[in-house]
Amino acid sequence: MNKFMMFFVWITICSLIFPATFEAHADxxxxxxxxxxxxxxxxxxxxxxxxxxxxxxxxxxxxxxxxxxxxxxxxxxxxxxxxxxxxxxxxxxxxxxxxxxxxxxxxxxxxxxxxxxxxxxxxxxxxxxxxxxxxxxxxxxxxxxxxxxxxxxxxxxxxMNEEQDTSEQSTSVLSSFIKSAYLLSLLLLAGTLLWNSQGFKIPFTVHMQLIHLGLLILFTWSQARNFSRVFEDVPWQDLFLRTEVGQFWTAALVIAVLGLYLLDRNRYLDVAWVGAILLVKSLNSHAIATATPSLTVGLNFIHLLFAALWLAGLFYTLILWKKGLAHTFIPTFSKMALLSIIVLTISGSIYAWLLAPKLSALWTTEWGYWMIAKLVVVSGIFVVGALIRLHIKKNASLQDARFLYFDASLAISIVIIVGVLTQLSPALN
Missing domain, CATH: 2.60.40.1220 (Immunoglobulin-like)
Incomplete structure (x- = not known):
């Protein structure tokens, strides 16, 4: 465990000291x-x-x-x-x-x-x-x-007058909220399918699919509406079918609808569906705009994959806790949670390194402020994880559900922060 922590600290320090020169948005x-x-x-x-x-x-x-x-x-x-x-x-x-x-x-x-x-x-x-x-x-x-x-x-x-400027700010807040809700539904659904493919039976899969599809439609509508305000004279069919971002929206919607008919029938098909929906999400992100898109898209895909496993595993643990059956799943989830947090921290640090134009972007841009907030929350998750492992080691099992609820709160906080980060550019002011 100490070696893992030392490796994490080393990766984080290197990522912050030697940032690459790249700006995600087309400034x-x-x-x-x-x-x-x-x-x-x-x-x-x-x-x-x-x-x-x-x-x-x-x-x-x-x-x-x-x-x-x-x-x-x-x-x-x-x-x-x-x-x-x-x-x-x-x-x-x-x-x-x-x-x-x-x-x-x-x-x-x-x-x-x-x-x-x-x-x-x-x-x-x-x-x-x-x-x-x-x-x-x-x-x-x-x-x-x-x-x-x-x-x-x-x-x-x-x-633009002040009233219009306030309207745009409200739209940005609403877009970030919708994006966060959509991300949470995507990760929970993807993680649930991955856990189920390993023999676990997390309930509410169909409900998750419907919620995910509904939030995906809402997210796509909010993004398309933002585009239509800039390009007022362009028909929506051209926006969805002829632009790259619109094609990714269309692909995600098609995959989500197909999932209503294909999922929960074959575990290999479920895993393939998860791979497809996460790949489309990775391509429709800051990752595609770097000088090394294969690397950044791959990092983003891995990041989403392990985030899904962690969130869905935590969700399943809370369900089992209410039924008094969590003790059978917690040892398995504890190992996966530790691995997930380590992978998320390493991949996230490298990804931020490739996105930030300079180290000073952390304290001179809104993107940097939210990135610092994310690092603080991730640090909190490490602390909570360490406390949970010490508690289990001391009591032979987890006996206090407050650890799980606090961990879940931190997880949701990260998803909200990521929803905001995806709307911002790391370019220096």
Whole structure:
């Protein structure tokens, strides 16, 4: 046990001291012209560069002069590596130029923002523009799946008032709550099927399936609604079938519905279903947007797998305790719980290492604050686990259910924290 603890401490220290450089969300890295630049001549094109890949099927970008008029020529284009948006622009007069944009990051989060720069033309340039001034038609600037959108929809994020900002914050809290509830239902169902495949019979499997499906539908609806606020002119069928994040939503829904007909018939089929639903969840996460997606998706899958075993095992222990039968299962669960916590801590530490851009992200970003909260709760679980093992060693069995209820409370707390973390970016402020 001491060796395990030393190994855990060593992994955690290494993970915090040597963080990798990666940002999960597609934050704007740079632009040409630069944000806030003052130019002596108007640019012929505007380029936005993002920190990670963006969805190649759905994005918006416009360029507006100081009168709020669009000056783009044609449609914005995306490069082959899918981390840059480029659009050609008309020759503009002196004044402030604003570039609003909306994209979907590789990890499935809608990102919107704007940059601006100022054009200050010389008198000779202005005179030349007046002489050469002719009516110019602007074509192909209508909203569609791969195009710039209307000026009105792109200007809305820029003119947000306090009431709208409060509404967005409320939506974020609601989304985090729904995500946490969905995660809890997913892990309990997956863990229950895994325990049942080993000969244990945890009840309420059908009820868990229905609750999971209902929360999955609610979670998917809340996410799609958030996207529709950013991309108002895109039909939901295009969002679900043509974007990467929408395809993951669709896959999860299909797998969940199939589970109503296939589960609890064959243990190998049950294990395969668990693998499929957890894989889809791992792919639709921050893990897919790293420079080493195979590693981070694998770590996320392992993390979810052992979290499911631990949560469902704890749930089963509480059920058996009320029936007076827990003493037969506790020794088995105690070993699995210890293994699960160790694996969760190691995989979670490495995963956080790959996500955090710098160590300072822990105390300079909201993501870091919640990560610290998660580490505190995990430490509490280690303490409770150690106390349970000492109690069992001293009394030959567990005789106080308060340990289990406190452990369950900590487990639910972690799921809530994870629900919040998945909505945040580890990028530095």
């Amino acid at each position: 704007l890295n740079s632009s040409m012209p630069a944000n806030g630049a003052v130019l002596s001549s108007a640019p012929t094109e505007v380029e936005l560069s993002f920190s990670t890949m963006i969805d190649g099927q759905l994005y918006k970008m416009d360029v507006l002069n100081d009168k709020g008029e669009s000056i783009v020529i044609g449609k914005p284009s995306i490069n082959l590596s899918r981390d840059k948006l480029i659009v050609s622009v008309l020759q503009s007069e002196s004044g402030l130029v604003t570039v609003p944009y909306s994209v979907i990051s590789k990890d499935g989060h809608p990102i919107e923002g704007s940059i601006s720069f100022t054009v200050e033309l010389s008198e000779q340039t202005v005179a030349a523009m007046v002489v050469a001034d002719k009516p110019t038609s602007i074509e192909n600037n209508q909203p569609q799946m791969i195009s710039a959108s209307t000026n009105e929809s792109l200007q809305k994020p820029m003119g």
